[in-house]
Amino acid sequence: MSDELRERLRRTRRVTTPWGDDPARGTGRARLDELFGRWANGYDWEVHERRIRALPWTTAGALNVIHRRAADPEASVVVLLHGWPDSVLRFERVLPLLTDFHVVVPALPGFPFAAPLTEPGMSAGRIAGLVADALAELGHPRYTLSGGDIGGTVAEILAADHPDRVTALHLTNVAPQRALTADPATLAPDAVAYLGRAARWFRAEGGYIAEQSTRPNTLAVALGDSPAGLLAWIAEKLDSWSDGSAFTPDELLTWVTAYWVTGTIGTSFTTYAEPVTLPGRVGTPTVLSIFPRDIKPEPRSYAEAFLNIREYVEHPAGGHFAAWEQPEAYAGDVRRAVEL
Numbered sequence: 094m095s096d097e098l099r100e101r102l103r104r105t106r107r108v109t110t111p112w113g114d115d116p117a118r119g120t121g122r123a124r125l126d127e128l129f130g131r132w133a134n135g136y137d138w139e140v141h142e143r144r145i146r147a148l149p150w151t152t153a154g155a156l157n158v159i160h161r162r163a164a165d166p167e168a169s170v171v172v173l174l175h176g177w178p179d180s181v182l183r184f185e186r187v188l189p190l191l192t193d194f195h196v197v198v199p200a201l202p203g204f205p206f207a208a209p210l211t212e213p214g215m216s217a218g219r220i221a222g223l224v225a226d227a228l229a230e231l232g233h234p235r236y237t238l239s240g241g242d243i244g245g246t247v248a249e250i251l252a253a254d255h256p257d258r259v260t261a262l263h264l265t266n267v268a269p270q271r272a273l274t275a276d277p278a279t280l281a282p283d284a285v286a287y288l289g290r291a292a293r294w295f296r297a298e299g300g301y302i303a304e305q306s307t308r309p310n311t312l313a314v315a316l317g318d319s320p321a322g323l324l325a326w327i328a329e330k331l332d333s334w335s336d337g338s339a340f341t342p343d344e345l346l347t348w349v350t351a352y353w354v355t356g357t358i359g360t361s362f363t364t365y366a367e368p369v370t371l372p373g374r375v376g377t378p379t380v381l382s383i384f385p386r387d388i389k390p391e392p393r394s395y396a397e398a399f400l401n402i403r404e405y406v407e408h409p410a411g412g413h414f415a416a417w418e419q420p421e422a423y424a425g426d427v428r429r430a431v432e433l
Contacts, residue, residue: 098350101319102132102133105133105319105321110122110125116333120325120329120332125321125325128324128328128342128346131343131346132320132324132346132349132350136342136343136346138347141347142354145206148161148181149161152208153228154223154226154227155202155223155227156200156201156202156207156223157207158197158198158200159181159188159198159200160197160198161188163192163196169236169431170194170196170228170233170235171191171236171237172196172199172228172237172238173196173240173244174199174238174239174245174247175204175243176240176243176244177361177364178326178330178352179331179414180205180206180348181200181206182205182348182351183416183417186416186417187416187423187424187427190420191427194431195233197228197231197236201243201244201247202220203215203357205357205361206351207355210357210360213363213367215363216364216367217250217369218369221247222251222254225258235258235259237260237263237427237430238259238261239262239263239264239427239430240264241266241387241413242265245264245265245267246269246369248262248264249268249375249400250371252375253375253377256376260378260431260433262400263427263429264381265381265413267391267396271371272287272288272291275395279398280394280395280398283392283394283395286392287389287391291389298388301330305366306365309363309365312359313359313360316358317356317358323353324349326358330413331345331414334414335413336384336411337410339414339417339418374400374401375400375401377401378401378403378433379396379400379401380406380430381402381406382406382422383407383408384408384410384411384412384413384422385412386410387411387412387413388412393405403433404433406429411423
């Protein structure tokens with residue numbers, strides 16, 4: 094860990110959290126004290142950095158990607174697409190479970206470990222095009238896409254743009270922007286009820302979306318210059334969106350430190366700030382994995398309005414970071430998709 098970060102941690106001004114440890118009010122003092130104390134005293138980023146650097150990284154087109162080939166040259170290709178506020182680290186626990194596939198994990202533009210983002214306009218649609226170009230350069234003409242959050246949105250767009258290349262989709266959610274434009278008159282009753290739940294979630298929990306999409310520059314300065322602020326912003330999501338104790342303190346700090354050392358918290362807002370045009374119903378065969386502690390699990394009828402759902406798999410545990418929280422279940426559903 095850099096001397097600069099250690100000095101910033103040492104000099105941090107502790108801020109009073111007026112609402113104590115009420116999780117509905119954000120990251121509480123006790124949790125921050127636990128994480129911050131570990132970060133400042135004892136956490137060793139260099140150990141994790143060596144592990145991350147040892148992954149099979151390469152450059153393809155404009156992207157940095159983890160590219161691990163299977164022993165069988167004819168093996169199927171699986172592409173794992175991460176979301177926010179994470180990175181390729183979301184899939185560390187899944188990689189050992191998919192050794193019989195060629196696996197590609199792109200560091201999405203603007204996120205940790207990606208090539209520096211030098212210009213605005215990096216929408217989910219543009220990212221989908223860059224992923225397609227990278228896979229072509231790697232020599233993979235056909236592949237299964239797997240992901241959720243922003244990665245799921247990228248997967249939907251890429252599948253619609255290149256139906257000749259994408260053999261199947263494995264998703265953990267429908268692109269969330271669809272809830273803002275869906276016509277209730279065309280949906281089944283339980284799908285209409287879901288729209289109501291989604292709207293209530295946006296009102297109660299969507300403040301971060303409003304800020305990241307409308308004032309990203311302001312927030313980038315606030316979080317990019319303050320380790321404590323960055324920790325509070327990301328830890329809130331990692332804790333509240335996962336199922337139970339999904340992260341040890343060092344694991345959570347590694348995901349946060351990845352943003353700090355790469356200076357990417359501001360650029361990670363790009364897909365929130367840039368408009369996206371979603372395709373109509375995507376015809377690619379799809380496995381949808383539903384994890385009960387995810388932020389807005391969709392009923393099958395809602396998903397079927399936009400996706401060609403072949404399998405709808407409900408799991409007993411897991412949240413938004415399912416590939417990390419429930420890697421065996423996640424990998425099993427990837428295999429379902431490959432076999433469609």
